[in-house]
Amino acid sequence: MYAYDEIDRAIVHERVDEFRDQVRRRLNGELTEDEFKPLRLMNGVYLQLHAYMFRVAIPYGTLSSEQLRKLAHVARTYDRGYGHFTTRQNIQFNWIALADLPDALAELAEVGIHAMQTSGNCTRNVTADQWAGVAPGEIEDPRVWAEILRQHTALHPEFSFLPRKFKFAITASDHDRAAIKIHDIGLKLVRNDAGETGFEVLVGGGLGRSPFIGRTIKSFVKGHDILSYIEAILRVYNQYGRRDNIYKARIKILVHELGIEKFAAEVEQAWSEIADGPLTLDDEMIEDIRSRFIYPAYEKLPAEPDELRAAAGDARFEAWRGNSVAPHRQDGYAIVTLSLKPAGGPPGDATAEQMDAVADLADKYSFGEIRVGHEQNLVLPHVAKRDLPALWAALDKLGLATPNVGLVSDIIACPGLDYCSLANARSIPIAQELSRRFANPETAALIGRLHINISGCINACGHHHVGHIGILGVEKNGEEFYQITIGGRADEGAELGVLIGPAVPYGEVADVIEDIVEAYLSLRQRPDELFVDAVKRLGVEPFKERVYATR
Amino acid sequence: MTSPLQQKIKITGPSVVTANRTTDGVVIYRTATNGWSTDLADAAIVREAEPARALLAAATADDVGAVGAYIAPVEIGADGAVAPGNLREKIRRDGVTIALPVRA
Structure with a gap:
């Protein structure tokens, strides 16, 4: 766990006071909605179909028991008794009243939780491998670096009005559980031949309307230089990123249009102006952050008790x-x-x-x-x-011991049209139906690792592009239809899924997914050939044929 | 962002003006008496662009009470009952289509 210092605590509490005043002025009419909207978004407050939605940051996915209890308290006191954990390691409350938000934020601030960096065109909550610090074979705990990034980027004036939102993810393991290749900047802790710790830096990943897998922009940046290098990337993005077209404003578009080599050259130029300057981290700074992470005092215990x-x-x-x-x-x-x-x-x-x-x-x-x-x-x-x-x-x-982690019913899904004002189609009922159909543990175990990801619109909060099976909700003539992709993956071998054919109606989605899974079971070479590997070997055709032959 | 009043208004059938209540985000409908109601049955029905624009203008003018007013299609049943004109509006009126994790 990371222990906040006085400065962190002061910032969080001052932010609550500021937002309380902004809400007061909105409710009494001093602020128009146009004036208030960017302010509420900076505090994680969206307006959804039925109510305000409150998104709370969980930096690098780490919570203390005290913090989780406080989230439970907020759910019970200010919302409808539950919360929704997101693909960005945040939690969302779906039913909160505007007038209650300052009190909810104040209660969260008591335990060092806030909603900064959960919305707006800023650097968002830094996400990390959820096994950070405990995974065998890890270079070191990546959360130390995630915290350094969080402190540097939070409320940074240069990063608060970017062309578009900007997301970091970080891992220190060879197996990527943080999906770093689908983030604006992905960081992988590595060691060079000299034994120095540093980062492989990836840039330009992202999903949404124009999905791209991140590219390596520099294979090794020393840890001491990571802030200045990232600042150089953000400066190039801030200067050249498109502000005239929201659909082309993410860094992935800039990287794609310039090409990774030209983009990298721009970054090198920007870096040359700031490298070895005040942003260089010294050992004392890094150790200071590291020292604020409190690690358990493990006992010496038998491996097989x-x-x-x-x-x-x-x-x-x-x-x-x-x-x-x-x-x-x-x-x-x-x-x-x-x-x-x-x-x-x-x-x-x-x-x-x-x-x-x-x-x-x-x-x-x-x-x-x-x-x-x-x-x-x-x-x-x-x-x-x-x-x-x-x-x-x-x-x-x-009800928290369903043995389906990483299996077909461990479905990633966005809130979809049941809650979200951007959605075109529902996600949750599709996920529910699929999880019922694949509820038998023996069947799920037979199928093996298979990730289904569902998004209710092209914004891709459910990461459908990188699901082994991806399901994207679209609207056609007032009806919900779903495009199916297969072969995507979000790990170190990240790939975008391939569309198998025309979208299918809501009522047929679960049948189609069952057909795809049955095709896989009949086509796989061995029981341990994963679905995604079978698709890689076979291509989409056999699956397409199975799905559409009778439809 | 373009104001809804500056956008071209295209009406293909009976429509209402809807928004979310500022205090809590609850779905509301503009009434014929220049107020708001949480009941779609109370909504003012418009069938042509100009009345729709006028209703939207009045709704948008109430920036303190409502957020994000827009024109939404409705269907009028044989008995005169007003129903949402698409799934999105049906979900906005009726709530989520799933059982909530905690019963109200």
């Missing part, structure tokens, strides 16, 4: 352990993913009661720490293996 052996006879426990428990860098400990994807449930939603209970379980079993992953699940990052049976029993009672 008696408690695990005793529980091995319970098939349900074993199914969950095999699916939701991952190796930890510390012997005797494990990383546990809590699925927020129960059969028939809205992906990523958690009730206030569940949040409170998870906070209690985090205190009891995970040193009071919780993570949020971009797949819209929660993680307890430091669980002693001896506690796994007891933790599972508690999670099972809460």
